[in-house]
Amino acid sequence: MTATLHVCTTCKAGEVVEDGQALPGARLHAALLAGEIPEGLRIVGVPCLSACNSGAAVALSAPGRWSYVYGRLTEADAPDILLGAAAYLDATDGIVPWRARPVIFRKQSLARIPPLELPDV
Template sequence: MSTTLYVCTTCKADEVHEDDAQRPGAVLHRALTAAGAPEGVEIVGVECLSACKQGAAVALSEPGKWTYVYGRLSAEDAADILQGAAAYAATDDGLVTWRERPVIFRKQSLARIPPFTLPKEPAA
């Protein structure tokens, strides 16, 4: 399986843009695809990650792993985002140790979502 790096292409980051192609999310998506995905990672543009007040936003996901959503990102963060995506892809469960995460992933995490394979009963 491969890791998917979802990039919200409609994120405005509280800016006004007449041209949708100039939205911060679209600019970030172009920067990431131009830089190229790390091995085991696919970059996919999506229309909304519902993090509008925290855009531009990305999400890292893979079946059986924790999913992460990060916000307040820009095209200047592309290298760090790709480094973080590579570290995520290299894990079995999506949990990258704190020190191995790029600083933007340490400080700009919006959500951590458990894999769908976790038991649905609360832990004791």
Template sequence: MTVTLHVCITCRAGQTPGEGETAPGARLHAAILEVGAPDGVTIVPVECLSACNQGCSVALSAPGRWSYVYGRMSESNAQDIVAGAAAYAAAPDGIVPWRTRPEIFRKQSLARIPPINILPEAAE
């Protein structure tokens, strides 16, 4: 099962980029791509994660797993983000033990979203 690492490429991190400047979120995405996706992880750029007041943001999700949104990220966090994504991919339910998460994932979590389970009666 593939895990998706969503990276907000429109995040401005409280800055107003000048004409022709790359947004901090797009720079974060480029830095993550440079580190490379771990096995079982797909890196997907997204337009907005609605965490605009929290700097650059990323999210991890996979079917049947808890999802997470992390904020206050920067290009310098790319290696830790990829390590956190690898740990998430290795956790069957998406819950990585707190002490084994990269420090930025322990301190900069914005949301934890339960897995969506579609019940047969809900589909009717």
């Protein structure tokens, strides 16, 4: 199974960024790419996740699974984001048990989005 971690590379995260400085979202993206990427995880930079008031933001998704948007992240959070993504890869429906989630995924979740097709319940 492959999951995708979209990273808002244009996010300023409420910071004043001087010309020529890397944006907080771009720094987060670079830190994630430099980390220990779990097998099956694609990390993709995107221009905007519309979470500007809660940036820097990432979105984690996979076909047939619940998707998540997390915000208020920095490049220092990259190791925990990658741990959370690994747990997500192991969850067949995308729902990682609460206590198995890194603290940043417990406290900094902005949205949980259902899969396009939910199984009958």
